[in-house]
Amino acid sequence: MGLLGRAVSLRWGLVRSLGIDSNPRLLSTLSSLSRFQSTIPILSSRSYSTVNTFRNNTLYNSPQKTHKDLESPARTFAAAAAAQSFDVDVPHMGESITEATIIEWSKKIGDAVKEDEIICQLETDKVTVDVRAPRAGTLSEVLAAEGETVYVGNLLARMSEGGAASPASDAASTSAPPKEETEAKPETPAEPAFPAPDEQKPEPVPVEKTLNLAQSGERRVQITRMRRRIAERLKDAQNTAAMLTTFNEVDMSSLMDLRSEFKDQFLKKHGVKLGFMSAFVKASATALIEQPEVNAIIDGTDIVYRDYVDISVAVSTATGLVVPVLRGCENMSFAQIEKTINGLGERARAGQLSIDEMQGGTFTISNGGVFGSLLSTPILNMPQSAILGMHIIQKRPVVVNDKIEIRPMMYLALSYDHRLIDGREAVSFLRRVKTLVEDPRRLLLDVDT
Numbered sequence: 001m002g003l004l005g006r007a008v009s010l011r012w013g014l015v016r017s018l019g020i021d022s023n024p025r026l027l028s029t030l031s032s033l034s035r036f037q038s039t040i041p042i043l044s045s046r047s048y049s050t051v052n053t054f055r056n057n058t059l060y061n062s063p064q065k066t067h068k069d070l071e072s073p074a075r076t077f078a079a080a081a082a083a084q085s086f087d088v089d090v091p092h093m094g095e096s097i098t099e100a101t102i103i104e105w106s107k108k109i110g111d112a113v114k115e116d117e118i119i120c121q122l123e124t125d126k127v128t129v130d131v132r133a134p135r136a137g138t139l140s141e142v143l144a145a146e147g148e149t150v151y152v153g154n155l156l157a158r159m160s161e162g163g164a165a166s167p168a169s170d171a172a173s174t175s176a177p178p179k180e181e182t183e184a185k186p187e188t189p190a191e192p193a194f195p196a197p198d199e200q201k202p203e204p205v206p207v208e209k210t211l212n213l214a215q216s217g218e219r220r221v222q223i224t225r226m227r228r229r230i231a232e233r234l235k236d237a238q239n240t241a242a243m244l245t246t247f248n249e250v251d252m253s254s255l256m257d258l259r260s261e262f263k264d265q266f267l268k269k270h271g272v273k274l275g276f277m278s279a280f281v282k283a284s285a286t287a288l289i290e291q292p293e294v295n296a297i298i299d300g301t302d303i304v305y306r307d308y309v310d311i312s313v314a315v316s317t318a319t320g321l322v323v324p325v326l327r328g329c330e331n332m333s334f335a336q337i338e339k340t341i342n343g344l345g346e347r348a349r350a351g352q353l354s355i356d357e358m359q360g361g362t363f364t365i366s367n368g369g370v371f372g373s374l375l376s377t378p379i380l381n382m383p384q385s386a387i388l389g390m391h392i393i394q395k396r397p398v399v400v401n402d403k404i405e406i407r408p409m410m411y412l413a414l415s416y417d418h419r420l421i422d423g424r425e426a427v428s429f430l431r432r433v434k435t436l437v438e439d440p441r442r443l444l445l446d447v448d449t
Contacts, residue, residue: 085140088119088157090150093129094355099151100124101225107139113159120156125229126322126358128351137161147222226320237380242418245377246426250434252393252408255279258440270335276390277313278337280365282443283436284388285309285329288363291429293421294386295362303420312361312381313341315348316371322348323381325361334444369393375411385420388433389413 093100100122107119113133122129141158144150237243259274266274288295288309296305309330312323324344326337347353364381369392378389391411398407414430436443 085158085160086134086137087155088131088134088159090122090152090154090156091129091131092152093122093124094126094359096359097124097126097152097355099149100129102144102146102148102150103128104146105142109139109142111139113137113139122150123225123319124355125225126355127226127353128319131156133159135161224319230320233382234379237382240382241380241385243380243415244418244423244426245413245415246423246430247375247414248412248430248434250410250412251398251438252276252410253438255437255440256393256408266335270339272335272338272342274334275338275341277341277365277367278334279437279440279443280388280390280433281311281313281326281329281337281341282332282334283433284311284363284365285332286436286443287429287432289330290432291425293425294416294429296420297362297383297385298417298420299383306362308362310360310362312358312364312384313344314364314366315345317349317351319351322353322358323361323364324348324353324357325359327360364388365390367391369410375413377413378415380415380417386414386416386426386429388430389415 090100103121103123105120107113107117113119113136115134115136116132118130119133119139120131122131137159138161139157140160143155143157150156255276259276263274266272292305292307295309296303298304308328310325310327311329312325314321314323324347326332326340326344329337332340344353344357347357361381362384364378364384364387366378366387367390368376368378369390373391374394375391376389378387380387389412391413393408393410395406396409397404398409399405400407412430412434414426416426441447
């Protein structure tokens with residue numbers, strides 16, 4: 001097919017899109033052009049211009065279709081051809097996460113969206129993921145509603161470049177002219193001010209509704225995906241591990257004195273407050289290196305020992321409990337630990353944690369003391385084999401050098417998997433943590449005596 005044939009074919013597609021293919025005169029003209037192209041092997045620029053002029057004079061000046069009739073479809077066709085649409089897919093959210101639930105659409109159809117702007121939020125088993133626009137454009141189509149489950153790689157929405165898109169229903173409603181009322185509405189006779197005596201009806205006697213106390217004050221909401229996952233993991237830990245908990249108590253006097261003496265200098269130099277978590281993380285890392293069974297896991301018929309210490313720190317958020325991981329704790333200083341915990345805590349409460357920041361921990365520390373817990377038995381964070389529970393600090397009478405003194409005391413709880421860890425290793429681990437926290441100089445100097 002020559003150049004003229006391809007041009008005529010393109011004109012046919014344009015005519016159909018403009019809705020004028022029903023015009024017999026235009027159909028005959030285009031048919032003549034199609035037969036005419038077979039007699040001209042090569043179309044010169046001059047003849048191509050002549051065909052364009054003939055098409056413009058014939059099509060757009062046809063008495064069958066006025067310019068006004070063609071203007072709106074032509075603009076629609078041109079806008080559709082100019083606008084380039086692109087897809088927004090469910091992003092990759094981690095190795096172990098394949099699905100998520102749509103929490104909220106931040107943008108509606110027709111809204112203009114900037115590049116990297118959030119268009120919707122997905123809730124996974126562990127975190128909330130923001131779906132951002134790959135580039136600027138207009139949200140033209142939403143393919144999944146709020147509350148639906150979507151899978152990684154699925155199509156979430158379509159966007160178009162250029163101006164704001166308008167729904168088809170709005171276009172139809174604006175293009176159709178309002179119909180004039182040609183028929184007069186029949187007049188309804190006015191009702192009499194007072195009904196006839198025989199038409200008067202007695203007023204119904206009001207019946208008092210009985211309050212159902214069993215149904216009052218109840219509401220039913222759907223459980224979130226994160227809460228379902230937390231429930232599954234906790235129950236899985238109970239069903240899988242042979243959990244046992246051992247307890248001890250630690251005298252916090254020396255650590256509190258150290259904190260009171262150096263907290264201002266620590267804050268001034270490092271830009272973060274000196275808390276108690278850094279001492280417990282450092283003490284746990286030291287004890288884990290000395291007791292490798294507590295840092296190990298069971299994998300099928302094998303025991304996997306880790307020569308590194310990645311400690312998960314439980315953080316309570318509005319949507320549930322998350323456990324971001326501090327990596328390489330055995331090589332971190334007090335300041336590095338406090339900075340990392342502070343940063344992860346802020347990101348967790350803001351819902352900005354990534355999946356990678358919560359995977360791969362070898363041991364967990366949970367501080368229920370911030371909520372006032374005096375004593376508890378924490379549940380394992382599978383597949384880990386142990387978890388340390390911290391509690392509230394309370395002044396209690398204790399015996400020190402055969403004398404009763406008032407000391408700030410904290411109960412410690414270590415839950416462990418008895419399939420892997422024997423009582424001796426568990427008790428020895430907890431006593432080692434107690435010893436290091438009660439005399440933090442040993443942590444700072446890395447000595448045992």
